[in-house]
Amino acid sequence: MDENRKLRGVLTLDDIRPYLFNKEMETSQTVAQIMKAPPAVLHRENKPLDILQTFDDTGVWNLPVVSESNNFIGFISKSSILMSYRQLLKEYSD
Template sequence: GVVLLDEIRNIMFRPDLYKRMFVSKFMSMPPATIRIGDAMEEVMKTFDRTGAWNLPVVDEEDRYVGFVSKSKIFNSYRRVLRHYSED
């Protein structure tokens, strides 16, 4: 599962609540996962389908590897476009 900032914002700066709160209370399933071998076309379709801006990436055994960010993908794409437009 994942913990969204919006879910913990009200207790983040309340150390008095830390020992009474458990991560399981704030966890939710992500709308989708990205497989480490997925093609970028499939990744972007998953972002479009879910409306998410960040999705967890898993390996072949469904182990967490990291997160992929839609905004980072767009930034990389813009860099590539700039590079080719300069040529």
């Protein structure tokens, strides 16, 4: 996989919001300078219950998924999991 796909950090709206609404803040910073390490990283091999526990432990709504060699694969969203769960409950209750 392309070396540029290695996970180095994440950038959230909360991270850039201060720069959007405060004209006095330093505006020459790059994305690389603002981004930070995620509170946790998930792997393809993680079990669903472990993923849910990681979301509970970290209190975040999105977590990156990486391969064994730390290459970025994508994100898992807690809200997507909860929406799928609600849909399943609805289907079972009908």
